Amino acid sequence: MTMFRIRIFELSVCFAALLLAQPALAQAALEPSTPVSSAWVPMTDAELADMRGGYLTAGGVVFDFGAIVRTYVDGALALETRLTWTPTGPITEQVTGDLPGWTTLIPGQFGGLDLTGLPAGANGLVLTDENGSTALVHNVLNGQLQNMVLNAANGRDIRQDMQVMLTLPNFEAMQRDYSLDRLGAQIGQDLDWGSIQGYGR
């Protein structure tokens, strides 16, 4: 009888020990394994939002892109727009020729010209005088390079030009890498084909 009580007591002690151990086990199971040290300070969401990456072409080519759009009226530069693509996005710069009578373009009707439907991002100049109205419109944003002249005037000599520059700063190295790739592929192909033919003889 005494022995039986002792065994019950032993079982109770074991059961109690298991109960006590359970929270510790549960805590260990919930503790995730992580490569991140608790000493590291996470960056804020604002900092993460600023950390952007892109504009390396899918083929691994880094490039510089720029464009200059110019319009000349009666031989003098009337309007010049420069687009430069930078690592943080495109930058535009517009220079006017300060010719007499030209004003900044705003949407509206000007002496027979309807300038109400111009695309967003379009900038330019308008001249209305005794010969009529002329509008010069440059638009180099929103995926477009536009150089437009809307003219209802007589006797103006208008000339446009557009210069587009695409620079591949590492072109020589890239060309060398591609040549090596092709050479490696050719050597591999020759070896494989030679091996197959060799075994066939």
Place this chain on the structure above:
Amino acid sequence: MKVSGLTGLAAAAVLTVVGLAAPAAAQVAFSQGGGNYSVQVISYRDIPFRTVVRQEYDYSCGSAALATLLRYHYGRDVAEREVFLYMYENGNREAIERVGFSLLDMKRYLQNHGFESDGFRMSLDALEEAGAPAIVVINQQGYRHFVVLKGMADGRVLVGDPALGLKTYSREEFTSMWNGIAFLIRDSADHYNLADDWRPFAKAPMDRALPTDSLAELTRELPPLYQITTTFSLDPYLR
């Protein structure tokens, strides 16, 4: 194409590509007399992308890097397209089109898919000690580009570049391009620093004798055209 597993083939072969289910691999069938054989092949163009998701668009290195991290290090079957669409639809589209995805776009995607992640400023030594893959930003000719740091060993850093595939850099080269920011998932990765990822960059064992039972040894005395090289280092072509 690099043909593997040629042992035992006696074939003046007719090559036929019979399957192109995955862009990175295919099966080539050989027929000789009454025998038909097939081997798995991978093109030289795709070899560097065995464990890297290739970016589809000029500004999508962020989505491809995240897909690489999830697919090849956390065992999730994720394609670049679904990562791209989620981050594009939920991010600042104008900024994404102009300068690419942000680490915050990635953090939000991961949160939505059950992962906790954060960006940290740290040293390369600390990142090596963490022993985990990370998305890092490198500066290439003034342009910021997301790549996955896949491992480090023997003073070199293994990178999964969504535009170029697997690349290795010396610690000095990598440090000169890296801005010191690493983006990590807080859960431990399934795979990191895999030997297979380093293999294309393995040095040829020039100091070791060939075992007598090797295919290369068997053909060593034949004219070079008929010699079989069982390992072909891509190292000089991929750096």
